[in-house]
Amino acid sequence: MTGFLDGKAVVVTGAGRGLGAAYARLAAAEGAAVLVNDVDADLxxxxxxxxxxxxxxxxxAAGTIGTWDGAGEVIDRCVAEFGAIDGLVNNAGIFRLAHPASQDPDEFRAVIEVNLLGTAYCGLHAIRAMLSQGGGSVVNVTSGAHAGSAAMGAYGASKGGVASLTYCWAADLIGTGVRVNAVSPNAHTRMADAFEAYLGADAQGQNVHKPPAQNAPAVIYLLSAAAAGVHGQVVRIDGDELSMIAHPVVQGTGAQDPSWTVEKVAAAFEAGAVGPISPVGLHRA
Known part of the structure; x- marks a missing residue:
């Protein structure tokens, strides 16, 4: 029986434990040669x-992906070891919780550097290699937190940037043979533990029945030729549910006026002519 990734070479960043390890193990089980990256060499x-x-x-391949050179070394190592890079799972990330009133700026920067810049740097190196070889698949890891979640300003902003990267790179790469998609996973990991500890009883046990491995099949599908027609999408996995997150959209037809004033804008909002006010956070359409 053949695997979905037979003959493919795949990089998984942040694969020392949790979701990344689950992606790496299933990629290998489906036939891929896997470069396992983590900042912790032992893991x-x-x-x-x-x-x-x-x-x-x-x-x-131990090392940070939060710098341009570090990311390049990871992608280059895959090519050196396996002769190509057919897939990249941009999973590496860190997690910090804080209210805006007490947010540490250094922690905010660290989250952006690893989650957003690390994803961008690895993706840019991988895309260039994939273009030269005629194809490949990048799977970025975003989060529903980018739609708004308490205490997740840094993390949500980094993951919102990842979603935007996915949309933009997909637009850039139409017709090239290189596909870019994203997943929004949900599992009981160290991040979930930290979130639950921060929120206390309001969040206890929310992910307890969502193991990391439950998220891996969707990632392997997106890496594979079976997903050849899937490009620029964000796939959400939440326990036993698989769904899609809509791209940002303009709601309705809006209100028109050739000479807007503050008073006219206020009146348009009061009349509901601008469109509905969206609730804060991830919600169903």
Missing amino acids: AHAVAASITADGGRAVA
């Missing part, structure tokens, strides 16, 4: 060793 080597012990093919 990266442990996951790679577990894959090879199960009969798969994997190598570890």
Whole structure:
């Protein structure tokens, strides 16, 4: 029986544990040679060793992806080890919680550097290599937090940037053979533990029945040729539910006036002519 990723070479960043490890293990089980990246060398080597012990093919590549050179080294290592890079899962990320009144600016910067810039740097290196070889698939990891979630200003902003990168790169790469999509996963991980500890009883146990492995099949599908027609999309996985997150849209036809004034804008809002006011946070259309 053939796997969905037979003969493919795939990089998974932040794959030392949790969601990243689940993506790496299933990619290998579906036939890919996997470069297991993590900032923690011991964790990266442990996951790679577990894959090879199960009969798969994997190598570890420790190092940060939060710098241009660091990201380039990860992508170059995949090409050097396996002869190509057919897939990239931009999973590496960090998580900090804070109210705006007490947000530490250094922590905010760190989240953006790893989650957004690390994703961008790895993606840019990988896309250039994929274009030169005639195809490939990038799967970015965003989050429903980008639609608005308490205490997640830094994290939500970084993941909103990842969603925008996905939309923009998809527009750039139409017709090239290189596809870019994103997933918005949900699982009980260290991030979930931190979130629950921060919010206390209001959040306890929300992800307890959502193991990381439950998110992996959608990622492997997006990496595979089976998803050849899927490009520029954000796929949401939430336990047993698989769904799509809509692109930003302009609601309705809006209100028209050739000479807007503040008073006219106020009147248009009061009359509901501008369109509905969206609720804060991720919601169903």
